Amino acid sequence: MTASPPPGRLHRVSLRLARLRSARLRPARLPSARLPSARLRPARLRPADVVRVGVAGLRARPLRVLLSTLGVTIGIAAMLAVVGVSASSQAELDRALERLGTNLLTVAPGTTLYGDPAPLPAESVAMVGRIGPVTAVSATGLVRASVYRNDHIPSGQTGSIAVLAARLDLLGTVEAELAGGAWLTRATATYPGVVLGSVAAHRLGIVRAGPRVWLGGEWFSVVGVLRPVPLAPELDAAALVGWAAAERYLGFDGHPTMIYTRSVESRVEAVRAVLAATANPRAPHEVRVSRPSDALAARRAAGETLSTQLLGLGAVALLIGGVGVANTMVISVLERRPEIGLRRALGATRGQVRVQFLAESLLLTLLGGVGGVLLGVAATAGYAAAAGWPAVVPAWATAGGVGATVVIGVLAGLYPAIRAARLAPAAAVTAP
Numbered sequence: 001m002t003a004s005p006p007p008g009r010l011h012r013v014s015l016r017l018a019r020l021r022s023a024r025l026r027p028a029r030l031p032s033a034r035l036p037s038a039r040l041r042p043a044r045l046r047p048a049d050v051v052r053v054g055v056a057g058l059r060a061r062p063l064r065v066l067l068s069t070l071g072v073t074i075g076i077a078a079m080l081a082v083v084g085v086s087a088s089s090q091a092e093l094d095r096a097l098e099r100l101g102t103n104l105l106t107v108a109p110g111t112t113l114y115g116d117p118a119p120l121p122a123e124s125v126a127m128v129g130r131i132g133p134v135t136a137v138s139a140t141g142l143v144r145a146s147v148y149r150n151d152h153i154p155s156g157q158t159g160s161i162a163v164l165a166a167r168l169d170l171l172g173t174v175e176a177e178l179a180g181g182a183w184l185t186r187a188t189a190t191y192p193g194v195v196l197g198s199v200a201a202h203r204l205g206i207v208r209a210g211p212r213v214w215l216g217g218e219w220f221s222v223v224g225v226l227r228p229v230p231l232a233p234e235l236d237a238a239a240l241v242g243w244a245a246a247e248r249y250l251g252f253d254g255h256p257t258m259i260y261t262r263s264v265e266s267r268v269e270a271v272r273a274v275l276a277a278t279a280n281p282r283a284p285h286e287v288r289v290s291r292p293s294d295a296l297a298a299r300r301a302a303g304e305t306l307s308t309q310l311l312g313l314g315a316v317a318l319l320i321g322g323v324g325v326a327n328t329m330v331i332s333v334l335e336r337r338p339e340i341g342l343r344r345a346l347g348a349t350r351g352q353v354r355v356q357f358l359a360e361s362l363l364l365t366l367l368g369g370v371g372g373v374l375l376g377v378a379a380t381a382g383y384a385a386a387a388g389w390p391a392v393v394p395a396w397a398t399a400g401g402v403g404a405t406v407v408i409g410v411l412a413g414l415y416p417a418i419r420a421a422r423l424a425p426a427a428a429v430t431a432p
Contacts, residue, residue: 076372181209189242361413
């Protein structure tokens with residue numbers, strides 16, 4: 001016979017079994033913990049994706065892209081060509097000034113208080129030559145005579161060619177060059193020989209040395225023809241004879257009408273201050289002193305003013321191109337509403353749609369800008385080569401052209417991009 005457990009022990013076993021049954025029936029409790037909230041975030045477009053999407057949008061409409069970029073190309077090319085041609089012209093002027101020098105001063109007779117011509121003294125050339133910083137001096141004198149191709153031409157048809165008596169050192173003082181023949185020498189300067197300026201030779205129909213011309217009632221042999229003289233343009237339309245020959249054959253009085261001086265570069269202004277009093281001590285106020293290089297500088301300033309006006313025209317052309325790009329992007333938004341709605345329905349955000357259309361606008365204008373830069377550089381190089389100038393295209397102009405296209409692209413694509421981003425997905429998908 002089996003002994004039963006004591007009552008106290010049996011009660012404890014019963015309680016344990018009851019607890020186990022209740023533990024099996026209750027759902028298990030998970031430890032309390034705060035789970036992070038899961039939010040869906042749209043994928044970000046990488047720069048390469050933005051470019052790829054923009055290129056795809058442009059490739060779908062190649063003809064429209066070509067016509068839209070044409071306006072930007074013309075505007076950038078016009079602006080760059082204006083700047084390039086102006087810079088090339090300035091470089092040529094600077095090169096000419098460097099070659100010819102800026103230390104050339106001229107002295108010419110002025111007028112008296114009564115308005116009558118005030119001649120320079122015959123010894124003024126020698127007096128100017130005694131100024132310390134003066135390194136070279138020469139002169140020409142106006143001769144009362146006319147020059148003709150032959151002695152059968154009526155006296156009234158002079159061709160506006162001046163006859164000037166010239167000193168032998170004139171050629172080196174004004175940095176003139178011969179197109180053909182030779183300059184006056186001690187021998188030809190005392191006999192009937194003449195050197196023609198470039199314009200005078202053209203008017204007389206003479207292209208080389210050798211022929212004779214009818215000058216002051218005498219036959220003079222053409223011994224040389226000059227090239228254009230930038231710092232002394234009055235010599236271009238003149239027939240130059242020797243000083244002694246002018247006195248002997250043409251009745252020249254020996255008074256100079258133009259004195260040319262070269263001075264030490266650092267002392268030019270000091271020489272300029274005393275030239276008038278030195279050339280004509282009795283009446284320095286009746287003497288005109290000028291610096292021919294200032295005329296070239298003034299011509300450069302006039303060229304810069306014209307370039308500013310032409311830049312304005314280029315800016316107008318660029319603005320018209322920007323309007324064309326904006327028009328293209330607005331039409332693109334209207335035509336691609338189903339595409340925009342589909343992209344929005346698939347999860348594209350408004351920001352991504354804005355970026356897509358801004359990228360297309362920027363690529364469109366950049367394409368026109370690069371084409372305009374290449375066209376402007378080519379036009380500048382061609383014009384400079386035809387004119388014999390150094391081709392100069394400032395780096396700031398090229399960078400400015402590209403920068404202008406970026407600005408135009410942003411402004412032209414901003415409104416279409418915002419409009420595309422505001423389209424509701426459902427309405428855009430169902431749009432016709």
